[in-house]
Amino acid sequence: AERVPENDARMATEAPPAPEANYETVVDEGELERLLERLRASELVAMDTETTSLDPMVARLVGMSFATAGGQAWYVPVAHRGPDFPQQLPKDLVIERMRTWFEDPDAAKLLHNAKYDAHVLANEGVRLAGITHDTMLQAYVLESHRRVNLQELGERWLGRTGVLYEDICGKGAKQIGFDEVDLENASRYACEDADFTWQLHHILRPRIAAEPGLERIYQLEIRCSEVLTTIERNGVKVDPHVLAMQSHELGQQMIELERKAYELAGQPFNLNSPRQLGEILFQHMQLPVIRKTPSGAPSTDEEVLSRLALDYPLPALILEYRALAKLKSTYTDKLPRMINPATGRIHTRYAQAAVVTGRLASSDPNLQNIPVRTAEGRRVRTAFVATDGRIVSADYSQIELRVMAHMSDDENLRGAFRDNLDIHRATAAEVFGVALEDVTSEQRRAAKAINFGLIYGMGEFGLASNLGITRDAAKAYIDRYFTRYPGVARYMETIRAQAADQGYVETVFGRRIWLPDLRGAKGPRRAAAERAAINAPVQGTAADLIKMAMVAVDDRLIAEGLQARLIMQVHDELVLDVPADEVQLVAASLPGLMCSVAELSVPLVAEVGLGLNWEQAH
Numbered sequence: 001a002e003r004v005p006e007n008d009a010r011m012a013t014e015a016p017p018a019p020e021a022n023y024e025t026v027v028d029e030g031e032l033e034r035l036l037e038r039l040r041a042s043e044l045v046a047m048d049t050e051t052t053s054l055d056p057m058v059a060r061l062v063g064m065s066f067a068t069a070g071g072q073a074w075y076v077p078v079a080h081r082g083p084d085f086p087q088q089l090p091k092d093l094v095i096e097r098m099r100t101w102f103e104d105p106d107a108a109k110l111l112h113n114a115k116y117d118a119h120v121l122a123n124e125g126v127r128l129a130g131i132t133h134d135t136m137l138q139a140y141v142l143e144s145h146r147r148v149n150l151q152e153l154g155e156r157w158l159g160r161t162g163v164l165y166e167d168i169c170g171k172g173a174k175q176i177g178f179d180e181v182d183l184e185n186a187s188r189y190a191c192e193d194a195d196f197t198w199q200l201h202h203i204l205r206p207r208i209a210a211e212p213g214l215e216r217i218y219q220l221e222i223r224c225s226e227v228l229t230t231i232e233r234n235g236v237k238v239d240p241h242v243l244a245m246q247s248h249e250l251g252q253q254m255i256e257l258e259r260k261a262y263e264l265a266g267q268p269f270n271l272n273s274p275r276q277l278g279e280i281l282f283q284h285m286q287l288p289v290i291r292k293t294p295s296g297a298p299s300t301d302e303e304v305l306s307r308l309a310l311d312y313p314l315p316a317l318i319l320e321y322r323a324l325a326k327l328k329s330t331y332t333d334k335l336p337r338m339i340n341p342a343t344g345r346i347h348t349r350y351a352q353a354a355v356v357t358g359r360l361a362s363s364d365p366n367l368q369n370i371p372v373r374t375a376e377g378r379r380v381r382t383a384f385v386a387t388d389g390r391i392v393s394a395d396y397s398q399i400e401l402r403v404m405a406h407m408s409d410d411e412n413l414r415g416a417f418r419d420n421l422d423i424h425r426a427t428a429a430e431v432f433g434v435a436l437e438d439v440t441s442e443q444r445r446a447a448k449a450i451n452f453g454l455i456y457g458m459g460e461f462g463l464a465s466n467l468g469i470t471r472d473a474a475k476a477y478i479d480r481y482f483t484r485y486p487g488v489a490r491y492m493e494t495i496r497a498q499a500a501d502q503g504y505v506e507t508v509f510g511r512r513i514w515l516p517d518l519r520g521a522k523g524p525r526r527a528a529a530e531r532a533a534i535n536a537p538v539q540g541t542a543a544d545l546i547k548m549a550m551v552a553v554d555d556r557l558i559a560e561g562l563q564a565r566l567i568m569q570v571h572d573e574l575v576l577d578v579p580a581d582e583v584q585l586v587a588a589s590l591p592g593l594m595c596s597v598a599e600l601s602v603p604l605v606a607e608v609g610l611g612l613n614w615e616q617a618h
Helices: 029-041 091-103 114-123 135-142 150-158 165-169 183-209 212-234 240-265 273-283 302-309 314-331 375-383 400-410 413-419 423-434 440-455 459-466 471-484 486-502 523-559 580-595
Strands: 022-025 045-051 060-068 074-078 107-110 129-135 349-350 362-363 390-398 504-508 513-515 565-571 573-578 607-613
Touching: 022 183, 022 513, 029 074, 029 091, 029 150, 029 565, 045 114, 045 183, 045 273, 045 413, 045 486, 060 091, 074 183, 091 165, 107 114, 107 513, 114 129, 114 212, 129 212, 129 486, 135 183, 135 212, 150 471, 183 212, 212 375, 212 523, 212 565, 240 314, 240 375, 240 400, 240 565, 273 314, 302 314, 302 523, 302 565, 349 375, 390 523, 390 580, 400 413, 400 486, 413 423, 413 486, 423 440, 423 471, 440 459, 440 471, 440 523, 440 573, 471 523, 486 504, 504 523, 523 565, 523 573, 523 580, 580 607
Parallel strands: 022 074, 045 107, 107 129
Antiparallel strands: 045 060, 060 074, 349 362, 390 573, 390 607, 504 513, 565 573
């Protein structure tokens, strides 16, 4: 079971009694004027939009709800349809009357997932300003390991169950759009959303304000939400012709691999069928069975094929075929279909409250998963092109290792970064006891695996399989590493104990990452939580830094009135689409800007590249 942080364990019972709900529906101009007066007079207004789609770039406004103190909420329907739908005000009239309030930065607004509502209003030609608070981000900052949808938060913090979307719209094939829901049900549902948001804010906000670290992270997340709205709206230009050509070439390569597979197997078979592949490998070719599926059949998953591929050519070929097939179906075939016909660009969605460490998650399409280690994967990036100047990419260099050096306070590790050494070569020199110039490429590769492995809490077993060496040899490497970097060993012990004691770890900047399995779980889940305790503060601090960098870059672009646009954030990299006459200025100022967002005990380094496409720039 999920562990609720102690101070929050009594939250539902502590929730103040809900005020008597007073919900109204606004359907004439007089009521709209009175509502506007009320909104202008309120210090803070909770608001929510009801729409036609969950896709923020195409969602159109169906109605809006607003809430203020005392359980008071209003619903303004503007685009419901259906033969028996009663009077409602025209959408254009409502938007024009409310535009000044919407676009007033001094009219403080509270939303739940403000980024979505900002997109919806932008689709209607309104630039929503004055977004001061966001209950989704409040819940995330307080408990990043738990779900942050309004329904669950209402149950958890308010002890109240609201009307479910399925209750009024139905499920599955029979589900109707919100614009077809009758007025009474639509109004109650929408008012309740705004009302819940208002009430949640008054419980969550003081808890954040009481902790300086959480307050700092919350303010960063609020500002980051605005920047992400901008990035998502900017979108990225993708050349469909380049992708079509790549799809064709990948198809040809797959046909050739298929032909070779038939030769090796001595007969044709369906490469995409695990059953047929299993028959070929384990019955026909008599390869050793590594592992079985729950149904008892020999497994042909990636890990099994990777192990077999060390000794046999067919499994290696199947892995190559699968990698190309995935690239083709996920990217070269699919990306052209995801180009927005209105903008000619692809607009990914960044989930800000989905990853426990603070990292962003990208979806529809996931731009963070385009393989960078294979030539074919990198080629996909050549289709991401500049509009009319250059793509400029800025990447934090070895950010997690630098964060580890800062957090562990290890003198040798910090010294290597201060002296601007190749960190993997320096580690190899320490671990293998050789001079820097005598480090072999094999030793550097081993040191790199140790450096990154230890950040992720990897033990001797993981390192052994990673490097293809015995567990004893891996243990000897790790022991030598800790002898040379005692600060890292101390950090790991301290953070494990601290995490077990308080149930969470923190980033350098105060982000709190709860690890409930440290106390509640046993076996592999407990071991995974202990590894996370080591890695989460490091990964979380890196996430904080790239978010700070996004905000700093966006601020600079606005302040200098530049036409350059942030178009992607991928891991530790920011990608911009820059007009030709701004390229030199932007490329020159980015590293300094990104490295000055915070001061660690080791220097931050950002590397910049530019090109006509993303692959050239990276």
